Amino acid sequence: MKWIVKLLLNACIFMLLAVYLNGIYVSSFGAAIGASIILSILNMVVRPILIFFTLPVTILTLGLFILVINAITLMITDGLMGASFEIEGFGTAFVAALIMALLNIVINKIVYREDK
Numbered sequence: 001m002k003w004i005v006k007l008l009l010n011a012c013i014f015m016l017l018a019v020y021l022n023g024i025y026v027s028s029f030g031a032a033i034g035a036s037i038i039l040s041i042l043n044m045v046v047r048p049i050l051i052f053f054t055l056p057v058t059i060l061t062l063g064l065f066i067l068v069i070n071a072i073t074l075m076i077t078d079g080l081m082g083a084s085f086e087i088e089g090f091g092t093a094f095v096a097a098l099i100m101a102l103l104n105i106v107i108n109k110i111v112y113r114e115d116k
Contacts (some may be wrong), residue, residue: 003040004110010036013103014085021099023092031084038080042073070097 011032018026026032050069052057058065071093078087085091 007036017096023088025083025086029077035081039077067097
């Protein structure tokens with residue numbers, strides 16, 4: 001159930017990014033859900049491989065290189081989605097990855113907080 005909620009929240013984030021960032025185009029909410037599903041699969045399969053191969057750089061940059069890896073996964077999602085989801089360049093993907101990471105942190109703190 002949490003996975004479906006995260007997919008829908010990421011789809012909403014994609015729609016917000018398309019409104020506020022010039023370099024991102026999402027044709028519909030269905031396309032945003034599709035991009036969210038593809039991104040989720042890439043985060044499960046490709047992202048760990050990229051993290052493994054770039055571990056020295058990630059350690060050297062104190063983990064900030066993870067944002068570059070997130071931007072790469074967004075670019076791969078763009079390539080797999082076709083014309084319904086487009087990101088113009090790596091800079092736009094990097095900014096989108098940064099915004100998505102920050103929004104996901106805030107959303108996870110609000111939605112999945114544990115009352116102690």
